[in-house]
Amino acid sequence: MSVAVSITGVSKTYRSKAGEVSALDPIDLAIAPGSFVSLVGPSGCGKSTLLLMVAGLLARSSGEILVDGRPVEGPETDIGIVFQGNVLVDWRSALDNVLLQIEMRGQDRARYKERALSLLASVGLKDFTGRLPHELSGGMQQRTAFCRALIHDPPLILMDEPLGALDAMTREQLRGDLERLLMQNPKTVLFVTHSIEEAVQLSDEVVVISPRPGRIVRRVKLDLPRPRDLHLRQSPEFQGIVAEIKEIFLSYGLI
């Protein structure tokens, strides 16, 4: 079986006044093409650190990361990335923010305009494509950020707590939007969150990370049908998986 992302013995230690601080113990993880893998763990467990190392935006202390078979040695560019804080630029409309991805890559924005409009329409922003970020709600801004990560059709999407800054109801709406968006545009996704429900709803595999220094304590494969609507999420099977992961954090005294 081919592997989209291969992580072998990757760790991160920071140097501080008190000496070396280990943020992430050596991690081994393989992500299959087209699968949605979540990293779930408490704050400071190093899950975002791992994502940044996969993106080539942070140097690793040891180990090797291969994306599509090529070693990561600097910023990866064949990816789409979404952060917690929306990183739309204030002076561009939703459409122009999506097309910023194309312009930054030196490609012809006219060729991607139709695709950008249809992506925005598919997340309910058909009538908001001309609005500036300050005229959009937090949820709308983050939907725009999703579209920007998908516009250039990269094989790999990296998401660092993309729903973390939103209110509970908006989060739930955006989970659904994200799931639909990815069913229409199948991608390999590495997704960082501290919400167990969120991870179980969206993932093909949930990777549970221990408190600092982070290491993988459980890998839970999920084979639930999609879309995972409210009905499915209330099923004993879904709730059983959520409870199983909660038990792990309970054993660490985290919840």
Add this chain to the structure above:
Amino acid sequence: MMDRDKLAEYLTPIIFGASLILSWEAIVRLFHIPLYIIPPPSAILVQYVRNIHRIWDYTLVTGMETIVGFGVSILLGVPLSMLVAFSPLMRRTFYPLAVTLEMVPKIVFAPIFVTWFGFGFLPKILIVFLVCFFPILLNGILAFTSLSLDLTRFCLSTGAGPLRTFIKVRLPAALPQLFVGIKGAAVNATVGATIAEWIGGDAGLGYYVQIASGDLRMDIAFAIIIMLAALGLLLFWSVVLAERWLIPWHVSQRTTHGLVS
């Protein structure tokens, strides 16, 4: 027809200004305050009209000094702040020098510049430049170094080179903070020009106001002060207009009294 709110917005400052001038006139007359202490507005107006040619000629002199010095400080300050922001060498050499220079009250250079360059245009421009340069440099450095970490990471993930990243993201993102510096400089500019003329000039409003107050002609002095205020406002509002045109998307451009409209 204008609605009531709009009308109130325009009328309030006019009524306030008019009542201020009328009370000033009344108090000066009522208490017989001598002309050489506080002149009444009517006397100031008389002197303004009587000396109109000289006042306007000198306004042009001071205005040119102000605009040229201010312009040069933007043309040099913005690129230098970029260099300091992006070059560690500049940060270790030029930046401490600029900070040290800023700590010196710029006025002390006025007589030195007179010795070097005489009473003409150049020493005035240099003083204006000095008082304008530092706020532009300091805010420029802040402007070019405060792009959020996540936005920086997004730019890196696109594979865009430094030039494209600068044009598409860094420069527009820097504009609001750049304008903070340019506005600060605009406030300083007329001060610099006036004081430079005061210390070593043979023309300009600063030179004229020094002569008038030396002669205890406060009525003339105040007539000149009106022009200095007008000059300063003109410069400041030009910058504010440029700001509205360039960064209409920024929060500072849509906030009034803490309420975002």
